Amino acid sequence: MGSVKKLAGQTLWYGVPTIATRFLGYLLSIFLFRWYGPTQTADITQVYALIPFLNILFTYGLETAYFRFVQHTEEKRLFNTLSVSIISSTIVFSIMLLLFTEPLARFTSLETKPEYFRWMVYILFFDTLSAIPFARLRHQERPRKYAFVKVMNISLTVLLSFYFLRFCPLRYAQDPNDSLLLFYNPSFGIGYYIVANAIASAISLLLLWEEWKALRIEFDAKLWKQVMLYAYPLIIVGFGGMINEMLSRLVYSHVLDLPIEEEKRQLGIFGASYKVAVLITMFIQVFKMAAEPFFFKQSTGDNAARTYARVMKFFVMACSLMWLGIALGLPLITRIAYGENFAAYNEGSAIIPILAMASVFLGIYYNLSIWYKLTNKTWTGAWITLGGALVTVLLNVWWIPLFGYTGSAWATFICYAAMMLVSYRMGQRYYPVPYAWKKYAAYLLIAVGLYVLQNWGINPFISSLWGKGLIAAALFAGYAVFMAKVEKKELVKLPLIGRFVAKL
Template sequence: MSVLKKLAGQTAVYGVSSIVGRVLTYLLVPVYTAYFAAAEYGIVTGLYAYVSFLNVVFTYGMETTFFRFANRPGADRRELYDRVLSLLLVSTVVLTVLLALLARPLLSLLEIPPGHEQYAIWIALILGLDTLTAIPFARLRLENKARRFAGIKLAGIVLNVGLNLFFIVFCPCLLKAGIARPLVEAIYNPGLGVGYVFLANLFASAATLLLLGRELLDFRFRFNLGWLRPLLAYAFPLMLMGLAGMVNETLDRILLPKWLPEGFYPGKSSLTAVGIYGACYKLSIFMSLVIQAFRYAAEPFFFAQSTEKNSPATFAMILKWFTICCAIIFVGISLNAEDFGAVFLRRPEYREGLAVVPVLLLANLFLGVYYNLSVWFKLTDKTYYGTYIGAGGAVLTIVLNFVLIPVLGYMGSALATLACYFLMAVLCWRLGERHFPVPYPMARLGLWLLLAAVLVAVGWQVKVSDWWLRHAWHMGLTVLFLVALYVVERPQRAVR
């Protein structure tokens, strides 16, 4: 249990930047949904979907590669840091310039009208700056400098949130009140609209790079492709796996406006549907927060534990408690989605898509399970298996979106996401049993997830109109799940 407590402690520290930062960012959702129509927010959702893809291309698996080679016997971590960061510096400059030149074609894919090319240019600069911070952040994680990591991450997020509030809320209020009008008009353009979302992100990314000045000043440029060949050989399958993962995670918001039949949602454009789906997707952030914080701590932790004799038992215990914690989140958020929607989705048009929230929460839960299970192919240097699994999930995502979007709209996209992550988790588990056996308690975890899904389904199907009775009903279902966990799992923990 001491090992588990150590991982939990590191997860908690990383969670300061991940969870607190994400919560601060998530508090912008009520602002966006109050000040921007769903069609405008659809632009933000669509462009950031492309960012997710391109971020994988810009970093091409070098973070995980850095961890893997840094933990090999006799590794010179300082030289490795210089080599990897030098490679990323060269590639980032090339990719940023290329993306800026392709601004118009990128916007055309999202059916964004001409005149907004600066959005794509800002996105290119954001990607470039964020890529240059990837290896310095990875170095901090490797050196267990979680507090500095969390502090810098959080500072960038706070600046991003502050600039969003300044440009989207504060400046319009000052203009409306006639306060400091000349000064406000000198720095604020009302016509830019959602563009301030990207501009604020750009300033925050630049500030984050500056805050990593200590790690960057310690860098020496060393570029040698021959020396980097084994790194690239290890990283390339990870990049393909990452791209496949982004297909599974974000392609639905790109395909939705393309494959949604005209008039499927009466009186709403395809960008409006994307905006609604993207806003409701944000309600699954509570699951994503736990997964992201866990990943920051778990990746270097798993590599460090790989040489221990009892590492399989440790990995099994971690998956068990991770899944149970996520199942509690799934039940709690799903049964109260209407309340979260009323708080965070300010315009009623956004709340029309709340039914996708339980589906997406469960999908993200299986994604977290997959991340746990994927340790086997990273530790055995068989990362190509991750590529195969991700590619299989990507194919399923595309096929199911093609089939389900014309029939079910954005609910079809949510179901495709769930099917994809479930398939990936199952495939990773079955393949891992052959190559790196770990005694995962899959039957027990499967029963807990089944019970959680049944309780959520019952809660959604049995409608209670009275506000107090509805909350009592949902609270009762949540408590029932917690009591069942306590009764069954507490004796197991006591024996350990």
Template sequence: MSNLKKLAGQTAVYGLSSILGRSINFLLIIVYTAYLNKADLGAFTGIYALIGFLNIVFTYGMETSFFRFSTGKNLPTQQVYANTQSLLILSSLVLGTGIYLLAPWIAETMEYPNQAYLFRWTALILVFDAILAIPFAKLRLENKALTFAGAKLLNISLNVFFNILLIVWIPSWISQGLIEDGFLGYQSNWGVEYILLANLLANGLIIPWVWAKAGFFKFSLEKSVLLPMWKYSLPLLFMGLAGVTNELLSRLLFEYLLPENFYPGLSSREASGIFGANFKLAILMNLVIQAFKYAAEPFFFKQSSDKNSPELYAKVMHYFILFCALLMVAISVNLSWIGPIFLQGSGYEAAFSIVPILLMGYLLLGIYFNLSIWFKITDHTKYSFWITLLGAVVSILVIVGLVPSLGYLGAALSSLACYLVMSVTCYVLGQSYFPIPYQTGKDIFYLFIAFGLSYLGFYLEFDEAIWSFLAKNLLVAMFLGMIIILEKKQLNQLRKRI
């Protein structure tokens, strides 16, 4: 149980930084919906979906490979770090140059005429992200959670600062006559451009500090080290693409699949902006999963040699589901007042009903992450390719088949369908190769109850707002009470040992 306590403690540190940082970053959606038009939000949604896909290509699973070869292959961590970081620097520069040169073609293809500079900046953002990935992974491996958290918070704080400076403060200074329009090349008609520039500046400024904290390295490309790592990580590339396929493909393709005038008074790009903004409302679930992943991945590898590790993995999964299911209900039933706080302006409430589906999709992503440990510690990462391919096919079929007729709902269902199929497939295969005693029946029961309560609470309304609020949150209390009653024995044992 001390291992669970250690994992919980590190998750709390990562979670605090992630939740604080992302919460600060999340507040930008208030700025975007208040100061930018829906077309700019649509552009933001589409371009950042592309960045999400390409981030996976630029790192191609080397973070997980770094953990595996630093902990289970009898290689010095510094040697693995030097080789991995050297390879990523080289490959990211090659890939980034390719995107930079292809920027005019990409701009025309994605219907951004005469805006090739957007994709040149995108190339630089991707390069910066890639060369920071392994230093951040090394901080996690060395249990430097506070240093990791500090770096992430600094990066996000800089990003927020530059966003507010470029989108809010400078236009205000211009309107007050404090500075002239065009000062230092400032263009008042830009929107998504300043989101990209803020990201680029924030990432670039923290690179020296993060590299120094992770430890400098000697450029090294040793075939004996990198070839096995490459074979291990290549299937993980496809696994990562499946994850972003579910999370990002709907946002990337939405405006191109949605028929014109599907939503009266909105262009397809404006409707994409509404869809992307509502995706942000599910971010709290993603925060929990990200914080858990930061702590759990190195933890799982370090525990893999323990004979009791299967039981430990099962307990981690069970408590993860309990917490996330309760969070899903709490967010869903309170969307009627949470949504308008963060999404300023009119029209965004039209897609509130898809948020519970998106929350469940993120929860299934977390479950899949837990389940995927079996092929990572048994070196059967080839299975990630097939699971990934299946998930991607399901996601694409649902998106293409349902978005033209169901709009927002069709895109959200792709998230649910993809991760559900991937989780079930990963579970069945994992129990054959590396059996783990998951509390499957009980976990599925909690998921069904939580999803049902989420939608019941979302649609539950009374004439008086206070009665609606109390009734909705009574459902949260009921679900929590059910967990406490059904899990009383395990919770008491956990409390005593922690």
């Protein structure tokens, strides 16, 4: 249990500041929905669907490779080699994207806002150069420094966004020549959200100066080739994953045959629904940060497979609880999120539970994927992800013209469910882990059953929003207590929550 407690502790260390930063970013995006309508937020949705795709290209699997190779390679030599590689490639990629901004902006439906594309490249440049130092902090188990830089990044993004998007427009209306508006251009509008992100990313890179000071210009070509043989299938895995997650928003306008304003309106609603569903993705990303180095370190132990199974159980429990909270609290969450633009955005709220459950499947897949990383069968992982990507492409092209963003949401759900099941079956063949899959399925099905009960069995008879909220809170609490009682023997051993479970 000690190893699971350690992972829980590290997840909390990474989790509290990371959830805080994600939540601040989430709140900022919520304010965008309050300040701007679906048509105006569509271009921002497009930019932030592009960034994860390009981030895969810029980092090309070196973060995961770092955790794998640091187990049996001199850390300084590995750090220097990977850093020299990523610095060189980042400069080349950035210059190429900037040189071809105009045609690339047209290809990505940003032809009216090419400046958004340029600022996006700056974000990628600074974030990529921070990737290996961040990986080193995680390997060295220094979550405080990691958390400090991440919190500073999002805090600056939030402050600068409020400055450019709220303060400056008000000051400009009073006095266009105000000295505080030296760099402000009112025509740039919501694009300042991207500018704020780029400035914050640059400052975050500066805050990692101590890590960069350790860099020596040393490049071990033999080591680099070994790393790339391991890492380049992960590029395919990454691209496949991003296709599954982001392709729907990138191709949405291309597969619809509607007036441009209507396409942008639907894309804005789709993006807003994804933002609400991303609440569950926050936890998955936090868990992944702590779990990736943890899983590799545990691989040399005698009870590694048993540890992975127990970690999966706690992960599924947490995800099912979070999914139920989002699904039951949806009427209140969307009211808060959309504010005065509630009527404009709320028509897409029905897809949020679908997208949230798809995220749960993706999180389980991330846990399962340890088998091909430990057995060096990264190509197998690549084929699984490519298969999922093919399903995503075909279903989106087929269903978006027929069902709009609802069809795309179900395509995401089916894709991640298929990847999860295939990875489980193949993983049990090459790296057997005693997963209690019947229990995992039961927890998820009970959560879905409670949502169905509330949404179709209770809500139609209650008109008050607060009445619905109280019923939702009671169902959520009952489910949490039920799980705590079933898993009491194990939960009491975990940090923080153990003392509360012991009282049940």
